[in-house]
């Protein structure tokens with residue numbers, strides 16, 4: 001579990017998750033980073049470990065932490081260059097441990113994207129970074145946000161809104177939909193997932209009167225996918241597809257851009273929403289929220305989404321064993 005930006009709420013929600021391990025029935029986990037980030041916000045027991053194999057025995061009595069480097073001076077709420085560097089390094093180490101089989105999966109704590117970009121992180125987000133390290137193209141790695149009420153996939157992810165129409169292609173929608181369907185089978189055990197695809201424009205384009213992406217890109221992609229056997233509908237008007245009755249008609253909503261997907265899930269499931277990367281040979285989850293620098297160090301961070309991410313990682317690892 002890489003601790004994320006040491007100045008964010010990552011260390012606090014990791015520590016709080018450990019405190020709630022028995023009450024919430026959490027599988028053993030260990031932190032990767034600088035233990036000082038935990039100590040800056042928490043007085044509980046930390047057990048230094050030098051290898052993942054030591055985590056299991058240590059977990060009952062202290063939060064196991066694999067120290068990889070020092071993060072420099074840690075001031076909760078004030079991100080630093082050293083902090084961003086160790087967040088990057090911890091992510092790299094954790095991915096390596098999962099790839100080698102030393103960890104059953106990784107649950108990443110939040111990083112500051114701006115801070116990471118400042119220390120040479122060239123990927124838009126951790127999703128693409130982990131995918132690249134696993135040898136998976138970013139086209140075929142899917143960011144899914146999953147909560148008790150809704151699962152969503154943004155087709156385009158961390159790009160400027162102005163760049164979305166040009167980035168939407170039949171190929172990209174097809175790749176994301178196919179990975180999503182397989183990921184639903186592999187990680188959630190849903191044999192024939194129902195996919196609902198949002199339009200890009202108001203009213204899904206109103207038959208071309210309000211934009212042509214639905215006619216030229218989204219609908220052809222859906223028709224191809226349906227012909228290949230996917231249970232998929234759309235393009236649907238995005239504003240009407242997230243109310244409770246509509247959500248009963250599908251298992252996952254594919255959305256055209258970041259906020260179209262993340263606003264509904266964070267509205268419905270902010271405190272237990274999980275970001276899971278589909279299409280990888282390893283399990284990777286994360287809480288749905290960010291670093292919350294504004295509340296770091298105030299002991300007010302809710303660990304709910306982190307706990308949900310730990311639980312989902314365990315469930316996904318088990319489902320992979322059960323479903324291959």
Ligand SMILES: NC(=O)C1=CN([C@@H]2O[C@H](COP(=O)(O)OP(=O)(O)OC[C@H]3O[C@@H](n4cnc5c(N)ncnc54)[C@H](O)[C@@H]3O)[C@@H](O)[C@H]2O)C=CC1
Nearest residue numbers: 109110111112113114286288289290291292295300301302
């Ligand atoms: N998975 C990741 O690593 C993610 C990282 N980020 C990064 O986080 C940074 C801050 O992003 P924001 O847009 O401000 O989103 P944010 O999720 O950090 O904060 C949004 C609001 O929710 C509150 N909040 C967030 N998590 C909370 C928790 N567990 N308990 C109580 N309140 C909580 C914050 O105080 C703030 O009011 C950015 O640099 C962004 O790049 C954002 C989303 C995901």
Ligand SMILES: NCC(=O)COP(=O)(O)O
Nearest residue numbers: 124125126127128275286
């Ligand atoms: N808004 C979601 C987010 O920023 C998570 O991105 P990633 O770092 O998990 O790729």
